[in-house]
Amino acid sequence: MIELNNVSKSFTLHNQGGAVIPVMQNATLCVEPRECVGLTGVSGAGKSTLMRVIYGNYLAASGSVVVGGVDVAKAEPREILALRRETLGYVSQFLRVVPRVPTLDVVAEPLLAVGTPEGQARDKAASLLAQLNIRERLWGLSPTTFSGGEQQRVNIARGFAYDFPALLLDEPTASLDAQNRATVLGLIETAKARGAAIIGIFHDEAARETVCDRFVDVSVFSPKALA
Amino acid sequence: MTPLLQVKNIRKFYGARIGCKDVTFDLYPGEVMGIVGESGSGKSTLLNSLAGHLAPDCGEVIFDTRADGPVDTVTMSEPERRMLSRTDWAFVHQHARDGLRMSVSAGGNIGERLMAVGGRHYGSIRERAADWLARVEISENRIDDRPSAFSGGMQQRLQIARNLVTGPRLVFMDEPTGGLDVSVQARLLDLLRGLVREMGLSAIIVTHDLAVVRLLADRLMVMKDGCVLETGLTDQVLDDPQHGYTQLLVSSVLHV
Structure with a gap:
């Protein structure tokens, strides 16, 4: 479902003396449906960078990043957007939303984007928000004013609203209490059972051991390791 | 899928001064493209050349019309172009009174x-x-x-x-939120997003406000001195800009 071949990435800082910072080299990785792969490595090793390259947020310098048959490294913007709408979900560490939009609509949006009828989309959103212990009186408000933990849970609800065939999870259990953590792990298990291919970053070791089938240490992709 | 609009090598000079040159892109149905750049970068000249308000020196602007399929709007007759601008095209000016x-x-x-x-x-x-x-x-x-x-x-x-x-199927917008205070801006953006999704509009939005394009545009074109420097998926261009000028532009934004 997700297949990376010899992917490399570097940043060129044109306004800081043209410094070139190589951050990734020969990244090769394959994730099948019903599988959850955990990315490991110390902070700064490039776990989130790898995830952003797969999502098309960062431009890969070379190699191929094939998700559901589309090579993200070479695809047109509209192909990547279609991929993000229909195939590839991403739960980032931070919630980024349009001001003024109520929480329920924020969560229902991925469903509406693929043409789910409005009532059905809202029901699914409501059930996810309830599962993640977001109080009902907050649903009509914009999540921009919520606490960090609440925003994180809204973000997760949004990521799991539509059944994406492939999912990227950047620390989905960080800053959650035990009960909510268990709910999120349950959502991940359910997604796996329905056939999703998942790549996750988990700092929480117990969570990692529960849901991941295998691990990839991203520090082997760092250019230093080759030198 | 046929592109709704095919722009080929559009060039517009004001005497010896450059307006914009060698601009080429395809816009597909439902796509929203943002054009960013500082004032004087040629983004409004380009928009006006595409919308038929200025006659480009050379190049083609091919629109997929409902009746006859793809037609070059630069060479079409004035009445035809006026009909187009009343039906399938729309132009939102920066100053509403225009x-x-x-x-x-x-x-x-x-x-x-x-x-x-x-x-x-x-x-x-x-x-x-x-x-x-x-x-x-x-x-x-x-x-x-x-x-x-x-x-x-x-x-x-x-x-x-x-x-x-x-x-309309294609909307040109020139700084649609310029000159409005931020709360009104947010409301207008929210409205535009909803309309674009409901009506399946394609749009070309010229702005110097990067926050506006992040919210509204699917893809981005960065211009400077009349030339296109960089294009790509909006969040990719903003989060991982490749060209030095884009990096400067992105890093110059103040965060509140």
């Missing part, structure tokens, strides 16, 4: 475009005008007021209603 008739009522402003495409029944024209006022969050009891009695934000929303009432 796009509105200030001495005609709000309802009349919306109705005028309907009449231009053959609407004749007063009752149904007024009904659609009232419906569109509601969609852009203007109270129906203001339908007989002139836009000169409206606030800047209301005028801008009225201009959008006037433009979208005929169900």
Whole structure:
């Protein structure tokens, strides 16, 4: 479902003396449906960078990043957007939303984007928000004013609203209490059972051991390791 | 899929001075493209050349018309181009007063475009005008007021209603949120996003506000000195800019 071949990435800082910072080299990785792969490595090793390259947020310098048959490294913007709408979900560490939009609509949006009828989309959103212990009186408000933990849970609800065939999870259990953590792990298990291919970053070791089938240490992709 | 708009090697000079040059891109149905750059970068010249307000020195602007398929709008006759700009095209000006008739009522402003495409029944024209006022969050009891009695934000929303009432497929926007205060801006962006999704519009938005394009545009084109420096998926260009100028532009934004 997700297949990376010899992917490399570097940043060129044109306004800081043209410094070139190589951050990734020969990244090769394959994730099948019903599988959850955990990315490991110390902070700064490039776990989130790898995830952003797969999502098309960062431009890969070379190699191929094939998700559901589309090579993200070479695809047109509209192909990547279609991929993000229909195939590839991403739960980032931070919630980024349009001001003024109520929480329920924020969560229902991925469903509406693929043409789910409005009532059905809202029901699914409501059930996810309830599962993640977001109080009902907050649903009509914009999540921009919520606490960090609440925003994180809204973000997760949004990521799991539509059944994406492939999912990227950047620390989905960080800053959650035990009960909510268990709910999120349950959502991940359910997604796996329905056939999703998942790549996750988990700092929480117990969570990692529960849901991941295998691990990839991203520090082997760092250019230093080759030198 | 056929692109809705194919732009090929558009070039516009003002005497010896450059307006814009060698601009080529395809826009597909439902796509929203942002054009960013500092003032003087040629983004408005490009927009006006595409929309037929300026005659480009060379190049083609091929639009996929409903009746005849792809047609070059640069070489089409003036009446044909005017018909296009009343039906399938819309242009939202930065200053609402450039796009509105200030001495005609709000309802009349919306109705005028309907009449231009053959609407004749007063009752149904007024009904659609009232419906569109509601969609852009203007109270129906203001339908007989002139836009000169409206606030800047209301005028801008009225201009959008006037433009979208005929169900265009392509909307050109020149700094649609420029000159509005931030709370009004947020409301307008929210409105535009909703309309773009509901109506499946394609749009080309010129702005210098990177926050606006992040929210509205699917893809981005960065211009400087009349040339296109970088294009790509909006969040990719903003989060991982490849060109030095784009990096400078992105890193110059103040965060609140």
